[in-house]
Amino acid sequence: MAKLRLLASAALIAVSTGAYAQDCKPAHEFKTVTPGKLTMAIYNYPPFTMITSDNKASGIDDEMIKLTAKANCLEVVPLNLAPAAVVQSVISGKADVAVGAWYRSEERSKVLGVTLPTYIDPMTSISKDGVDTVDGMMGKSVGTVQGYTWNGTLQKVFGTNLKLYPDGLAMYTDLEAGRLDVALDGSVAPVEAMKGGRLVGFKTALVKSDERIPDTVQPPQSTILYTFGNKGLGEALDETVTKVHEDGSLAKWLTDAGYDPKMGDVGEPRFVK
Numbered sequence: 001m002a003k004l005r006l007l008a009s010a011a012l013i014a015v016s017t018g019a020y021a022q023d024c025k026p027a028h029e030f031k032t033v034t035p036g037k038l039t040m041a042i043y044n045y046p047p048f049t050m051i052t053s054d055n056k057a058s059g060i061d062d063e064m065i066k067l068t069a070k071a072n073c074l075e076v077v078p079l080n081l082a083p084a085a086v087v088q089s090v091i092s093g094k095a096d097v098a099v100g101a102w103y104r105s106e107e108r109s110k111v112l113g114v115t116l117p118t119y120i121d122p123m124t125s126i127s128k129d130g131v132d133t134v135d136g137m138m139g140k141s142v143g144t145v146q147g148y149t150w151n152g153t154l155q156k157v158f159g160t161n162l163k164l165y166p167d168g169l170a171m172y173t174d175l176e177a178g179r180l181d182v183a184l185d186g187s188v189a190p191v192e193a194m195k196g197g198r199l200v201g202f203k204t205a206l207v208k209s210d211e212r213i214p215d216t217v218q219p220p221q222s223t224i225l226y227t228f229g230n231k232g233l234g235e236a237l238d239e240t241v242t243k244v245h246e247d248g249s250l251a252k253w254l255t256d257a258g259y260d261p262k263m264g265d266v267g268e269p270r271f272v273k
Contacts, residue, residue, distance in 0.1 A: 046192060
């Protein structure tokens with residue numbers, strides 16, 4: 001009898017779920033890789049994207065995807081990939097969206113849909129005194145990581161006082177050892193390093209706008225990437241991005257993760273240069 005009751009309950013749940021799905025009216029009409037599902041290519045990049053070994057996703061970008069899916073009667077299906085494979089999975093048609101703080105670039109817009117800017121990746125200083133102006137860094141030893149778009153201008157501004165490092169780990173080691181006064185990095189690495197026990201006694205600060213360093217005036221904007229030409233999906237995602245900016249959700253998520261909510265002050269949409 002107990003088994004029969006369980007079976008009856010399961011059947012009722014199935015009917016209820018199906019009825020809900022039929023009653024749900026999507027805010028936008030668009031096709032997805034798998035009907036009824038929104039496949040999300042994801043990799044670990046806290047606090048924006050996190051994925052566990054049992055394929056459970058979380059993070060700021062994931063929250064935006066969940067809101068979009070709910071508004072359009074879809075189930076989110078995470079696709080856990082290596083970072084290098086995430087964007088390609090959308091281009092090849094294996095996923096509908098790619099998350100993980102991808103920059104809005106003109107090159108990407110030629111083969112992918114790009115949403116309205118989600119948040120920015122401002123230049124961040126790490127120092128003992130929390131210096132946040134270019135003038136305040138003059139005369140000090142300043143370090144940054146090879147490959148950043150701002151390196152050329154930093155070399156012009158700081159000259160021989162600038163040190164280039166192969167990676168953030170080497171830069172932070174010199175900073176902790178007193179061989180460097182100020183480290184300049186993206187917004188994510190130093191905060192996550194502190195959460196992991198590094199940079200004890202140091203302060204992070206978003207570098208204030210300075211015309212001598214264009215990246216401080218217009219920091220790179222991030223986006224959610226989606227299948228090229230999928231207008232309905234793009235509109236659905238843009239609606240979510242607009243909503244979380246306007247209702248304060250994004251600022252709260254950033255603050256809760258230990259980040260400056262000013263990272264949500266994106267300005268007008270633009271492409272990274």
